[in-house]
Amino acid sequence: MIEIKRISCLCMAMLLAFTVGVLAQVEFSEQLFLELAQNVNEIPYIEIPDYHKAVLDNGITVYLVEDHQLPIVELEGYLMGGRSQENPQLPGVIDVMTHMMITGTANLDEYEFARFKALHGINLNMVTHFDHLQITADALSTDKEQLITLVADVLQNPDFSADYFGRIIQELYQYLAFSLYNAEQLSNMVFYSVLYAGHPYGTSYDILTMLQSFPSLTPEHLQDCYYRTVDPQHLVLIIVGDFSADEMLALVEDKFGSWASQGVELTGTPVIVDQSNYDRIILVNKPDATQGIMKMGINMPDHSFSERVAFMMANRVLGSGEFSCRLMNVLRSEKGYVYGVSSGVQYFKLGSFYAINTEVAEDKVWETRKIIKEQLELIKNGTLPISDEELFSNVNYFNAFFPQSYRHKIDAMSNIVYSVEALNWRENYLNELVAAYNQLTAEEAQAVFSKYVFPERFITVIVGNKDRILPAFIENGVEVEVIDLF
Amino acid sequence: MNRFRLSLILLIISFLFLPACVLGTEEQLLIPEIDYHYFKLDNGLQVYVIEDSSVPLVELGIFYKVGAIDEPPGLTGISHFLEHAMFLGTESLGKGQLDQLVDLAGGYTNAATSFDFTYYYMEVPSSLLELAIALEADRMVNLKLDPVEIEREREVILQERRQGLENVVFNAGLEQLQAAAFADTSLEHQVIGWAEDIQRITVEDLASYYRTYYSPNNAILVVVGDATVDQVKDLTEKYFGDFEPQEIDRPRFKVAPQGQGRVYELQCHTNIPIALLLYHTPAGDDPDLLSIGVILNILVNSEGSRVKEELQKNQQLIIETAGVPRELRVPSYTLIYLVPTSMETLPLALQAFDTEIERLIEEGITEEEFQIVKKHVMRSMIFAQKDPRNMAINIAYSALSFDQPNLLSQQLASLSELTVEDIQAAAAKYFTEDNRIIGLLVPIN
Numbered sequence A: 001m002i003e004i005k006r007i008s009c010l011c012m013a014m015l016l017a018f019t020v021g022v023l024a025q026v027e028f029s030e031q032l033f034l035e036l037a038q039n040v041n042e043i044p045y046i047e048i049p050d051y052h053k054a055v056l057d058n059g060i061t062v063y064l065v066e067d068h069q070l071p072i073v074e075l076e077g078y079l080m081g082g083r084s085q086e087n088p089q090l091p092g093v094i095d096v097m098t099h100m101m102i103t104g105t106a107n108l109d110e111y112e113f114a115r116f117k118a119l120h121g122i123n124l125n126m127v128t129h130f131d132h133l134q135i136t137a138d139a140l141s142t143d144k145e146q147l148i149t150l151v152a153d154v155l156q157n158p159d160f161s162a163d164y165f166g167r168i169i170q171e172l173y174q175y176l177a178f179s180l181y182n183a184e185q186l187s188n189m190v191f192y193s194v195l196y197a198g199h200p201y202g203t204s205y206d207i208l209t210m211l212q213s214f215p216s217l218t219p220e221h222l223q224d225c226y227y228r229t230v231d232p233q234h235l236v237l238i239i240v241g242d243f244s245a246d247e248m249l250a251l252v253e254d255k256f257g258s259w260a261s262q263g264v265e266l267t268g269t270p271v272i273v274d275q276s277n278y279d280r281i282i283l284v285n286k287p288d289a290t291q292g293i294m295k296m297g298i299n300m301p302d303h304s305f306s307e308r309v310a311f312m313m314a315n316r317v318l319g320s321g322e323f324s325c326r327l328m329n330v331l332r333s334e335k336g337y338v339y340g341v342s343s344g345v346q347y348f349k350l351g352s353f354y355a356i357n358t359e360v361a362e363d364k365v366w367e368t369r370k371i372i373k374e375q376l377e378l379i380k381n382g383t384l385p386i387s388d389e390e391l392f393s394n395v396n397y398f399n400a401f402f403p404q405s406y407r408h409k410i411d412a413m414s415n416i417v418y419s420v421e422a423l424n425w426r427e428n429y430l431n432e433l434v435a436a437y438n439q440l441t442a443e444e445a446q447a448v449f450s451k452y453v454f455p456e457r458f459i460t461v462i463v464g465n466k467d468r469i470l471p472a473f474i475e476n477g478v479e480v481e482v483i484d485l486f
Numbered sequence B: 001m002n003r004f005r006l007s008l009i010l011l012i013i014s015f016l017f018l019p020a021c022v023l024g025t026e027e028q029l030l031i032p033e034i035d036y037h038y039f040k041l042d043n044g045l046q047v048y049v050i051e052d053s054s055v056p057l058v059e060l061g062i063f064y065k066v067g068a069i070d071e072p073p074g075l076t077g078i079s080h081f082l083e084h085a086m087f088l089g090t091e092s093l094g095k096g097q098l099d100q101l102v103d104l105a106g107g108y109t110n111a112a113t114s115f116d117f118t119y120y121y122m123e124v125p126s127s128l129l130e131l132a133i134a135l136e137a138d139r140m141v142n143l144k145l146d147p148v149e150i151e152r153e154r155e156v157i158l159q160e161r162r163q164g165l166e167n168v169v170f171n172a173g174l175e176q177l178q179a180a181a182f183a184d185t186s187l188e189h190q191v192i193g194w195a196e197d198i199q200r201i202t203v204e205d206l207a208s209y210y211r212t213y214y215s216p217n218n219a220i221l222v223v224v225g226d227a228t229v230d231q232v233k234d235l236t237e238k239y240f241g242d243f244e245p246q247e248i249d250r251p252r253f254k255v256a257p258q259g260q261g262r263v264y265e266l267q268c269h270t271n272i273p274i275a276l277l278l279y280h281t282p283a284g285d286d287p288d289l290l291s292i293g294v295i296l297n298i299l300v301n302s303e304g305s306r307v308k309e310e311l312q313k314n315q316q317l318i319i320e321t322a323g324v325p326r327e328l329r330v331p332s333y334t335l336i337y338l339v340p341t342s343m344e345t346l347p348l349a350l351q352a353f354d355t356e357i358e359r360l361i362e363e364g365i366t367e368e369e370f371q372i373v374k375k376h377v378m379r380s381m382i383f384a385q386k387d388p389r390n391m392a393i394n395i396a397y398s399a400l401s402f403d404q405p406n407l408l409s410q411q412l413a414s415l416s417e418l419t420v421e422d423i424q425a426a427a428a429k430y431f432t433e434d435n436r437i438i439g440l441l442v443p444i445n
Helices: A002-016 A030-036 A093-101 A110-119 A141-156 A165-179 A183-195 A207-216 A219-229 A245-256 A308-319 A326-334 A362-380 A388-405 A409-423 A429-439 A442-452 A466-475 B078-085 B097-104 B126-141 B147-166 B169-181 B195-200 B203-213 B229-240 B288-301 B306-314 B346-363 B367-384 B388-402 B407-415 B420-430
Strands: A052-055 A061-066 A072-080 A123-128 A132-140 A235-241 A281-285 A292-300 A338-346 A352-360 A459-464 A481-484 B037-040 B046-051 B057-064 B108-113 B118-125 B219-225 B263-268 B274-281 B318-325 B332-340 B436-443
Touching: A030 B097, A030 B126, A052 A245, A061 A245, A061 A409, A072 A141, A072 A409, A093 A123, A093 A165, A093 A219, A110 A141, A110 B306, A110 B367, A123 A141, A132 A141, A132 B367, A141 A235, A141 A245, A165 A207, A165 B318, A183 A207, A183 A281, A183 A292, A183 A459, A235 A245, A235 A409, A281 A466, A292 A362, A308 A326, A308 A338, A308 A362, A308 A388, A308 A429, A308 A442, A326 A338, A326 A352, A326 A362, A338 B147, A352 A362, A352 B147, A362 A442, A362 A459, A362 A466, A388 A429, A388 A442, A388 B057, A388 B097, A388 B118, A409 A429, A459 A466, A466 A481, B037 B229, B046 B229, B046 B388, B057 B126, B057 B388, B078 B108, B078 B118, B078 B147, B078 B203, B097 B108, B097 B126, B118 B126, B126 B219, B126 B229, B147 B169, B147 B195, B147 B203, B169 B263, B169 B274, B169 B436, B219 B229, B219 B388, B274 B288, B274 B346, B274 B420, B288 B306, B288 B318, B288 B332, B288 B346, B288 B367, B288 B407, B288 B420, B306 B318, B306 B346, B332 B346, B346 B420, B346 B436, B367 B407, B388 B407
Parallel strands: A061 A235, A281 A459, A281 A481, B046 B219, B263 B436
Antiparallel strands: A052 A061, A072 A132, A072 A235, A123 A132, A292 A352, A292 A459, A338 A352, B037 B046, B057 B118, B057 B219, B108 B118, B274 B332, B274 B436, B318 B332
16 A cells, blocks of 8 residues: 555656756666665663662662763762642742752852852753752763762752842743743643643643742742752762762762751652543634644553553654654645654653644644544554554664663663662663563554543643634634633 | 754854863863764765764764855745755655655654755664665755645745744844844845745755755765774765766855944844844854854853853843854854843843943953863863764864864864953954844833
């Protein structure tokens, strides 16, 4: 079927094409390329870097890997908890807390902090996720002591009452207000608040609530958040680079050893799926927009989902974002409607989601949504099941690129350690994952997709101009909830 | 700007790395040397090879010396349009087959267009090096432009424009400002081009543009990864060796002398104003670019830079600032932006910024500031060596645009000779009120 279609396209192209060819020494032909492209990549084996693991008396878990290829030291830290620990009435407080922590400490005021980083060439950042805070830092190996000293100071000695508190709140408030003009931020706000209504995950992107609550935030709120979420027993540090593991461990013990655990217990309520959300379509009116941003999604099991490998491969067939995936093939290569479209699962500890994202011209929003649902149905009901060829292409790609993803020891260790420490997976899980997708059959991938994907349940959030987007929905008798923010 | 997202490669090129060089610090660092091989075919195709067998993959990139600054009036965006068309089939392969072949073999391919070059790349298992070279050779000379497919792709490009430019406040504002400030020059439009020009470009225009610029003597091929220089030599001879070079009649680039010192107020969909300051600066190989980079670092980019300390932290007039030089093969501009806290603080922020510039010109910089810049350069250079592809992109870009593959290493070697007076002189020469254009992106109403 596919071959016939391709030949027919070629014939048409030959008739219509404007050709600008030149003869070459080699006779270029489809046959030549098909022969050159014959390739089955070997199943890779991901080397687990030699590491030293230690648990300090206060509960900090430390993984150390010596890597002398370059004179650098890289640190990655996971502080478990994250936004899941927030009070839904005060969304964003954990972001403000981390912002304050990486601006200054009780030992270094704002100016001294920036100067210290600049003089020692230290890069330091903290990012808030749903289930953890992620700390990344690096420096040249000549500055490793300063690097560890600074990270330890940031985590142990915050100064939430510092004189820059008011300015930080004001700056973050202005960024939030600015993000109301960003269509993607708006779509996230509505999507998360509907999918995770009443849960800390759901208020994480709630710009409107944050705009209301930020002006009344006090240093005490941040201090309270710190006491409830930051504790050495929930911290895992991975340090990779040009050092001796023994010396680095001594340095870590020296800088972190006196930080006493307060026995902080993390909380967390599993997400409850609200069935009244099924098939809702919500349009956020953004009158100045010249396109529609669309996000379609459903709830999925939490991050312990046992069939995630099969689902991952099935999803790649539908929406990897590559030209070969079905959504790109139909919506871009055939229709010319989108520049990009992709789908994927975001796994979280208390409840995940599966979503499809795209941006499209206003007069094509309705039809694009319809096509996406059709493509979901084609796999779901087996009308156009996942083929061996589609699965092989993705397996072959993964086998080629998996080793590259973990060529740097910090990347491999970061992934392995998070899986072991946060998900309780085995140390060798990367190679188990490789084995699992290589053993998967197209039928199994198809079955798992059918089991968990329900096209009629997808929530759709669109951000764009309602006057130009809504008529096609009305014309087709589809109900849309409209939110007017502007 | 590639087929999936807007990105300007130039923004990441500055101060990346320095091969085979040692910068002094209190504790000397050993910087690994990076080797590359170079050869040139008789038809002018230049080839750079960086061998790296750490994983069994190879990346092949081909740079064509053509970009948005080469576009004639009325055909803005044609370089980028052609980039899209290069994936739509050749005499031998139908639409999408190039992607399919690379995907099926376990590889990846994409492309990007900039102001002064167009770049195609593939990353494939090393056993497929021949496939990658053959595919690039085929589309260098055998492109097929199907009118039906060009019409469909036109819609994709228009959507890309909506997504990456029209609906992004900063980019939409910069487009308006460049249009006003650089009217009637090659810098008056963005890489993606004006929507009406994208609508207007014909198959014949694309074919003509392709014939003009896609030839071996207007390209540089870069191979990085698990391949030897001998393999690459044999394969490039085999697949590119017979292609004929051609005369490139490049339009003369026109620099805009008008507009200096002007202030343009542009209404945008935003709640806070943004000030864009465009300073006229020379081409990317000018020795002054080194001083300009240092000035930007000290003024707005580094941790604890002067403008951040004074305008953001002390006076609380702005919430953000940064700067970047556009290092093209022609004179261009350096962009500095300020995000004031409100419309009321906007004029105060601009005034305070000028005060910092004056202070830099009059008082120069401190030894500590210089030390911080050197530290920044050294760490950037060493960290960049984690990925040899960065090296390849820089070498190829410098060779293509300036015929100086080692330009960056030369610039960085000059860093140790740079004096405070050089920096003051550059500040006085370029960062003046009559050498800039200001765009104020302000909320509508």
